[in-house]
Amino acid sequence: MPCMIQIGKLTIDAPFFQAGLAGYSDTAMRMVARKHGCPMCVTEAMLDQFLINGGKGLKAAEIDPEDHLITGQLMGSHPDDIAQGCKILVGLGYDIIDVNLACPVKKIRKKARGGHLLQEPDAAIDILKSARQAVGDDVPCTVKLRRATDETPESAANFYRIFQAVIDLGYAGAVVHGRSVDQKYNGPSRWSFLKELVDQYGQTPNFIIGGSGDIWEAQDIFRMIQQTGVDIVSVARGCIGNPWIFQQARALMANPNADSAQLAPTLDQQRHVLLEHFGLSQKLHGERMASMMMRKFGIKFSAHHPTPESVRLAFIAVKSLNDWQNVLENFYVSTSSLPVSS
Numbered sequence: 001m002p003c004m005i006q007i008g009k010l011t012i013d014a015p016f017f018q019a020g021l022a023g024y025s026d027t028a029m030r031m032v033a034r035k036h037g038c039p040m041c042v043t044e045a046m047l048d049q050f051l052i053n054g055g056k057g058l059k060a061a062e063i064d065p066e067d068h069l070i071t072g073q074l075m076g077s078h079p080d081d082i083a084q085g086c087k088i089l090v091g092l093g094y095d096i097i098d099v100n101l102a103c104p105v106k107k108i109r110k111k112a113r114g115g116h117l118l119q120e121p122d123a124a125i126d127i128l129k130s131a132r133q134a135v136g137d138d139v140p141c142t143v144k145l146r147r148a149t150d151e152t153p154e155s156a157a158n159f160y161r162i163f164q165a166v167i168d169l170g171y172a173g174a175v176v177h178g179r180s181v182d183q184k185y186n187g188p189s190r191w192s193f194l195k196e197l198v199d200q201y202g203q204t205p206n207f208i209i210g211g212s213g214d215i216w217e218a219q220d221i222f223r224m225i226q227q228t229g230v231d232i233v234s235v236a237r238g239c240i241g242n243p244w245i246f247q248q249a250r251a252l253m254a255n256p257n258a259d260s261a262q263l264a265p266t267l268d269q270q271r272h273v274l275l276e277h278f279g280l281s282q283k284l285h286g287e288r289m290a291s292m293m294m295r296k297f298g299i300k301f302s303a304h305h306p307t308p309e310s311v312r313l314a315f316i317a318v319k320s321l322n323d324w325q326n327v328l329e330n331f332y333v334s335t336s337s338l339p340v341s342s
């Protein structure tokens with residue numbers, strides 16, 4: 001199934017991408033995803049003020065030359081700051097700029113950012129306008145939203161007002177998470193809402209609609225497209241510790257009847273990725289920090305192992321590269337010895 005998705009002037013060759021995932025989707029996770037067939041990755045939401053203030057926040061936003069196509073996601077509460085933040089991201093070479101109107105985290109909402117803005121449509125539209133003007137026409141702008149703040153009719157009306165403004169302002173697309181802000185990550189993502197949105201706005205020229213929520217395995221990507229008609233699917237929690245989901249999705253694009261059991265990663269493939277991901281993380285964060293960060297990935301990776309619980313416990317105890325390698329020696333017996341990439 002050949003597939004070309006147009007995002008502004010950019011084209012990607014598969015109808016899925018790796019979502020922004022705060023605390024996870026750094027350069028290391030993105031590079032591993034790309035090697036497994038992911039055509040586009042989103043950064044975690046970056047605060048405009050962190051970029052403007054320079055220092056660590058700005059340093060963390062720098063992109064590896066091989067880390068493309070990449071969407072830089074920005075979050076803020078003041079139109080001037082968001083404009084400055086957008087210009088910084090464009091200057092750093094981001095391919096797409098995405099405005100976050102979705103984050104449900106309390107401390108973000110309290111500062112009138114992220115998902116909070118869905119209940120303040122005027123403020124949200126000011127932010128969107130400012131971002132779009134700052135970015136200009138050479139780099140596509142997109143937005144990430146949730147379907148509503150809560151279940152009230154006012155909240156639904158706010159969503160549609162903001163969504164219409166996104167289109168009118170010339171955004172190249174929107175990704176909608178089918179949970180409300182109040183829902184956080186509880187309960188199902190409402191795919192029927194995504195379908196209604198596509199029914200209403202799916203024919204808008206030069207505008208794509210993406211869907212997010214409850215993508216756990218490769219088949220879910222195509223199920224969401226089939227059930228809702230979205231152009232593109234955001235893969236989020238389903239790709240933490242599971243870059244193979246992208247390879248499997250590509251296999252399903254080539255053959256929709258491919259046997260998913262045959263697409264499961266072998267122990268050797270798991271070992272290879274575990275070493276590679278740690279190496280990339282170490283290069284980025286140093287050994288101590290990488291050891292801490294990789295524990296939470298290890299917990300997710302362990303789900304692919306025949307004895308997940310003992311592997312999970314072993315990963316939780318990791319404090320160094322040596323510990324990580326010991327887990328691999330003990331649980332991921334390999335026929336080849338693979339060096340850690342650095």
Ligand SMILES: Cc1cc2nc3c(=O)[nH]c(=O)nc-3n(C[C@H](O)[C@H](O)[C@H](O)COP(=O)(O)O)c2cc1C
Nearest residue numbers: 019020021022044045144177212213214215236237
């Ligand atoms: C730990 C975590 C961090 C997240 N960080 C971001 C983020 O920085 N930007 C963003 O747009 N979405 C973020 N999300 C939301 C996901 O991209 C996605 O919309 C959500 O998890 C629903 O998809 P899923 O049910 O398939 O996981 C985050 C979700 C989780 C669980």
